[in-house]
Amino acid sequence: MFTIKNHLEIENGHLTIGGVDAVEIVKRYGSPLYVTNEERVRKNFRSYQDAFPEADLYYAAKANGNLTILKIMAEEGAGADVFSDGELYMALLAGIPKKKILFNGNSKSDSELLMAVMTGVRVSVDSFDELRTLSSIAKSEGRVVDIAFRVNPDVSPQTHPKIATGLKTSKFGVPHEEVIRAYKEALDIPGINPVGIHCHIGSQILNITPFAEAMNKMMDLVEQVSRLGVKLEFVDIGSGLGIPYEKGIRVPSTADLANLILPIFNERCVAAGINPKLILEPGRYILADSTVLLTTVNTMKEAAKKFVGIDAGFNLLIRPTMYDSYHYVVVANKADAVAVDTYTIVGPICETGDILANDRELPQIEKGDIVALLDAGAYGFSMSSQYNGRTRCAEVLVQKGDVDVIRKAETYDDLLSNQVIPARFL
Numbered sequence: 260m261f262t263i264k265n266h267l268e269i270e271n272g273h274l275t276i277g278g279v280d281a282v283e284i285v286k287r288y289g290s291p292l293y294v295t296n297e298e299r300v301r302k303n304f305r306s307y308q309d310a311f312p313e314a315d316l317y318y319a320a321k322a323n324g325n326l327t328i329l330k331i332m333a334e335e336g337a338g339a340d341v342f343s344d345g346e347l348y349m350a351l352l353a354g355i356p357k358k359k360i361l362f363n364g365n366s367k368s369d370s371e372l373l374m375a376v377m378t379g380v381r382v383s384v385d386s387f388d389e390l391r392t393l394s395s396i397a398k399s400e401g402r403v404v405d406i407a408f409r410v411n412p413d414v415s416p417q418t419h420p421k422i423a424t425g426l427k428t429s430k431f432g433v434p435h436e437e438v439i440r441a442y443k444e445a446l447d448i449p450g451i452n453p454v455g456i457h458c459h460i461g462s463q464i465l466n467i468t469p470f471a472e473a474m475n476k477m478m479d480l481v482e483q484v485s486r487l488g489v490k491l492e493f494v495d496i497g498s499g500l501g502i503p504y505e506k507g508i509r510v511p512s513t514a515d516l517a518n519l520i521l522p523i524f525n526e527r528c529v530a531a532g533i534n535p536k537l538i539l540e541p542g543r544y545i546l547a548d549s550t551v552l553l554t555t556v557n558t559m560k561e562a563a564k565k566f567v568g569i570d571a572g573f574n575l576l577i578r579p580t581m582y583d584s585y586h587y588v589v590v591a592n593k594a595d596a597v598a599v600d601t602y603t604i605v606g607p608i609c610e611t612g613d614i615l616a617n618d619r620e621l622p623q624i625e626k627g628d629i630v631a632l633l634d635a636g637a638y639g640f641s642m643s644s645q646y647n648g649r650t651r652c653a654e655v656l657v658q659k660g661d662v663d664v665i666r667k668a669e670t671y672d673d674l675l676s677n678q679v680i681p682a683r684f685l
């Protein structure tokens with residue numbers, strides 16, 4: 260037995276995850292299949308918490324919103340960053356305390372704001388307009404809602420443009436030059452209690468220096484906001500730490516991030532005479548490498564390239580199509596065989612961009628082989644769709660050799676669910 264990547268091992272030529280043979284698990288639960296190792300999820304959470312022992316971690320539910328995953332997060336003591344009414348519903352259902360839920364979003368509906376007010380969670384307010392709407396909703400319900408402002412710090416995170424969120428031109432947050440005016444207004448209008456400040460600069464960040472820039476800009480604002488008389492209970496610096504999708508590349512650790520931003524945070528809090536809680540909102544770091552997407556080879560084709568047609572496409576893992584993301588590939592039933600050829604792994608979707616992995620050196624592949632796409636736990640299933648009339652696959656959770664289904668595979672009924680046939684078509 261030897262390790263292939265992180266917690267993933269090879270035993271008797273087969274990929275194993277959480278003590279379970281990938282080939283056997285596909286035989287039993289079908290293909291494609293998302294397989295998550297519970298132990299790895301917990302380990303990732305704890306190592307993040309160890310690096311930031313004083314901070315609260317608000318798990319970013321968008322990364323993987325399965326209820327069982329949220330329950331694991333609740334057990335670990337996480338809060339939640341939620342971005343919709345549905346994520347809020349799920350986080351509360353999982354038992355995450357309402358005071359540790361921050362409702363983010365740049366375009367929340369009035370009914371979402373009402374839900375935030377009635378459930379008593381905190382809201383990260385994204386604009387002046389939203390502040391005024393939230394105030395009138397809270398006032399008419401006779402409630403006061405705890406808020407932070409989402410700051411647009413105008414910091415480049417040096418990541419894929421589609422996942423940079425704190426650029427001046429990004430749709431998120433209040434421009435940092437207007438933040439003081441926003442807090443002044445928040446102090447004046449009814450139903451609003453400003454208690455925090457929030458930003459998030461982007462995702463899959465591999466050079467962490469922009470976090471220092473963001474932290475400094477945030478602490479400039481924290482000082483000014485405190486001088487207005489706002490008692491800040493928390494400073495939420497968001498998240499975005501990248502992970503090594505490509506085997507062997509060195510990436511900054513949670514400790515590197517802590518060593519960079521904690522001194523700035525701590526020193527500047529002391530200087531300002533304040534004691535807010537630091538919050539971080541990791542998603543990818545906790546879930547990504549806990550999960551593999553197991554797929555089966557439907558067909559092989561030699562054309563301009565050697566194409567491997569598998570049974571999952573961007574309907575189940577959209578990251579390569581959407582962000583040109585790299586996911587490491589293992590042929591799970593030949594996991595210790597040597598690479599002999601160059602293959603391009605494609606899905607069954609009727610789109611040219613449905614490519615999961617380009618030009619990979621892999622062992623001889625044939626129909627029926629099990630192709631594993633690694634690091635699929637964050638923004639994998641949560642971004643899936645039924646495009647092309649494809650039912651979504653099952654998700655299982657493995658833990659020290661045991662397997663639990665945490666989502667059943669969809670059936671044709673799920674393709675029809677909520678569709679209504681007008682009487683004249685019956």
Ligand code: LLP
Pocket residue numbers: 319322340363422424459461462463497498499500540541542543544578582637638
């Ligand atoms: N907090 C906020 C406000 C966010 O917008 C995000 C991610 C997170 C936390 C979590 O960031 P993380 O720790 O996962 O980097 N679908 C893309 C990633 C989109 C991230 C959106 N926001 C991908 O697959 O790479």
